[in-house]
Amino acid sequence: MTLAALRLRAVLRRTRLLQILLIAAIWLAGDALVRILGLPVPGGVVGMVGLLVLLALGWVKPASVRLGAYWLLAEMLLFFVPAVIAVMDHGEFMGALGLKVALVIVVGTLLVMAGTALTVDLLYRWRMRDRMRHAVE
16 A cells, blocks of 8 residues: 555544545445436435445445544434424424424325325326327227
8 A cells, every 4th residue: 555545544534524525425426326327226325335335345444434424423413304403492392383383294295295196196097098099099
């Protein structure tokens, strides 16, 4: 291993930001691979599998991503569930108002899902009827 590679590895093991950038680069590579190959899975999943392969082969050492991964896991709540922060700041959401908001969210979600299902069903039936009509002619 060259001196430059050893220095890079040493810096990478101490710098959380570089580790986060490395994880993000692997995620972007997985996303690009999904787009290029037209795979039916999310790019993040392919990136995660790619990182697992790199770790298993020893090309990336666990210490090279540990600080960044710990930070991302510690801040996951902020990345994926920002509404929880609002609930924690506004205690009134824990009572009747919160139940009303939750009910609106659930009903709204169900209406959107039902509307989407009915639209897909309607268009599917319309398409099949059109195909049958063209098959008869």
